[in-house]
Amino acid sequence: MVVTRFAPSPTGYLHIGGLRTALFSYLWAKKNGGKFVLRIEDTDKARNSNEATQAILEAFAWLGLEADGDITYQSKRSDIYAKYIKQLLDEGKAYKCYMSREELDTLRETQMANKERTKYDGKYRDFKGTPPEGVEPVIRIKAPISGEIIVHDGVKGDVVFQAEDILDDFVIARADGSPTYNFVVAIDDALMGINEVIRGDDHLSNTPKQIVVYEALGFDIPKFYHVPMIHNQQGKKLSKRDGATDVMEYKAMGYLPEALLNFLVRLGWSHGDQEIFSMDEMKALFDPKDINKSASIYNTEKLDWLNAHYIKNTPNDELVELLLDFDIVLTSHDKKEILLDALKERAKTLKELATLSREVITTPSEYDAKAVKKAFKGNAFEVLENFAAKLNAADTLHLPADYHHVMESVVNEMEIGFGKIGNPLRVALLGKMSGPGLDAVMAILGRDETLLRIQNAIKANAN
Numbered sequence: 001m002v003v004t005r006f007a008p009s010p011t012g013y014l015h016i017g018g019l020r021t022a023l024f025s026y027l028w029a030k031k032n033g034g035k036f037v038l039r040i041e042d043t044d045k046a047r048n049s050n051e052a053t054q055a056i057l058e059a060f061a062w063l064g065l066e067a068d069g070d071i072t073y074q075s076k077r078s079d080i081y082a083k084y085i086k087q088l089l090d091e092g093k094a095y096k097c098y099m100s101r102e103e104l105d106t107l108r109e110t111q112m113a114n115k116e117r118t119k120y121d122g123k124y125r126d127f128k129g130t131p132p133e134g135v136e137p138v139i140r141i142k143a144p145i146s147g148e149i150i151v152h153d154g155v156k157g158d159v160v161f162q163a164e165d166i167l168d169d170f171v172i173a174r175a176d177g178s179p180t181y182n183f184v185v186a187i188d189d190a191l192m193g194i195n196e197v198i199r200g201d202d203h204l205s206n207t208p209k210q211i212v213v214y215e216a217l218g219f220d221i222p223k224f225y226h227v228p229m230i231h232n233q234q235g236k237k238l239s240k241r242d243g244a245t246d247v248m249e250y251k252a253m254g255y256l257p258e259a260l261l262n263f264l265v266r267l268g269w270s271h272g273d274q275e276i277f278s279m280d281e282m283k284a285l286f287d288p289k290d291i292n293k294s295a296s297i298y299n300t301e302k303l304d305w306l307n308a309h310y311i312k313n314t315p316n317d318e319l320v321e322l323l324l325d326f327d328i329v330l331t332s333h334d335k336k337e338i339l340l341d342a343l344k345e346r347a348k349t350l351k352e353l354a355t356l357s358r359e360v361i362t363t364p365s366e367y368d369a370k371a372v373k374k375a376f377k378g379n380a381f382e383v384l385e386n387f388a389a390k391l392n393a394a395d396t397l398h399l400p401a402d403y404h405h406v407m408e409s410v411v412n413e414m415e416i417g418f419g420k421i422g423n424p425l426r427v428a429l430l431g432k433m434s435g436p437g438l439d440a441v442m443a444i445l446g447r448d449e450t451l452l453r454i455q456n457a458i459k460a461n462a463n
């Protein structure tokens with residue numbers, strides 16, 4: 001069974017790169033009928049926060065990425081790590097190192113002066129003497145001194161590391177007994193049965209060290225997939241300015257979970273030239289062997305395009321619910337169907353949809369000066385008065401087409417072009433030149449509100 005995981009360190013909000021590897025891991029587990037588990041790597045007491053853990057869980061809930069089984073917290077597993085440290089010491093695969101800070105510094109300086117790679121020199125590796133007093137030892141693992149460590153990576157192919165270039169007997173437990181990062185990651189992945197690790201390629205340099213731990217403890221080494229980073233349009237690592245912000249900010253900006261997930265799955269993975277993927281399709285099609293070997297480019301227009309697609313395809317009753325978060329209450333608006341049908345084609349985000357809705361359902365309190373100048377000229381008020389009179393007298397006014405007929409009768413009777421009524425009417429109803437189709441706007445407003453807005457506009461702009 002394929003078991004994947006997401007292992008965030010709760011030091012800040014969940015960002016887009018983290019979420020992408022979480023999604024890849026989730027999809028790969030689901031595709032294989034396997035498990036996707038969540039491990040919170042909260043051993044760095046100084047930098048971790050409970051809020052950050054909560055923010056990760058909140059983002060997962062919003063996106064519908066459900067982890068299987070209980071969440072594992074590294075902070076609760078000290079006993080397990082201690083047991084394996086002891087095991088390695090007992091087996092002679094790890095040892096106590098009494099080198100003091102000063103000694104280490106001196107060693108480093110000498111190596112630097114000799115233009116050598118700075119590393120621990122193995123002084124206590126086979127130490128048999130009496131340890132110096134007053135130094136709390138750290139525990140170091142006996143790493144291979146020579147030979148190759150090969151990471152069989154599902155994205156990058158075999159990545160070969162020369163042990164002597166990268167390894168020293170790295171510390172697995174600090175002087176206070178606390179275990180170190182690469183040590184606990186390997187133990188947790190092994191004990192949690194993780195057999196496929198999908199993570200950012202910023203972790204690739206950790207992998208040989210983790211392999212040393214797996215081997216020392218006799219654990220099976222998982223399959224690794226190191227996913228290239230997400231870059232901005234300038235080819236640089238994604239930063240806050242590019243949108244690498246808290247995932248929940250995307251919710252606040254009015255992005256739908258489906259759109260964000262679809263956007264993310266295409267960042268570094270492709271399936272032919274298909275762009276739109278439902279969750280079911282992603283689960284059926286995702287395969288890490290199709291992850292791109294080069295960095296992917298973050299592109300806001302693409303995200304907007306996908307979001308517009310998903311908004312357009314969201315049923316109106318769901319949009320009504322979603323708009324509540326943006327202070328638009330359409331729940332008992334009798335024309336909400338016409339309103340949303342007219343507007344959802346035009347909105348890239350829910351926030352925009354809310355703004356467009358607000359512009360229609362709120363009586364304008366001011367009028368755009370340029371629009372007024374352009375629209376309220378010549379006999380514009382006369383046209384509006386005529387339209388208002390006909391509207392007043394009309395029998396059925398329900399659908400957009402009913403309002404269109406009234407406009408048509410004014411155009412025919414006065415022998416004017418549609419613009420001569422359309423422009424002033426638009427400014428009267430919406431306070432500006434842009435907006436959705438007028439027929440729909442009037443059908444949404446109904447006769448009374450339409451008449452009221454026309455009278456208001458004439459009053460406010462007649463001078």
Ligand code: GLU
Pocket residue numbers: 007008009041185198199200203
């Ligand atoms: N905790 C690490 C991070 O947040 C991820 C560890 C891993 O995926 O192996 O970057």
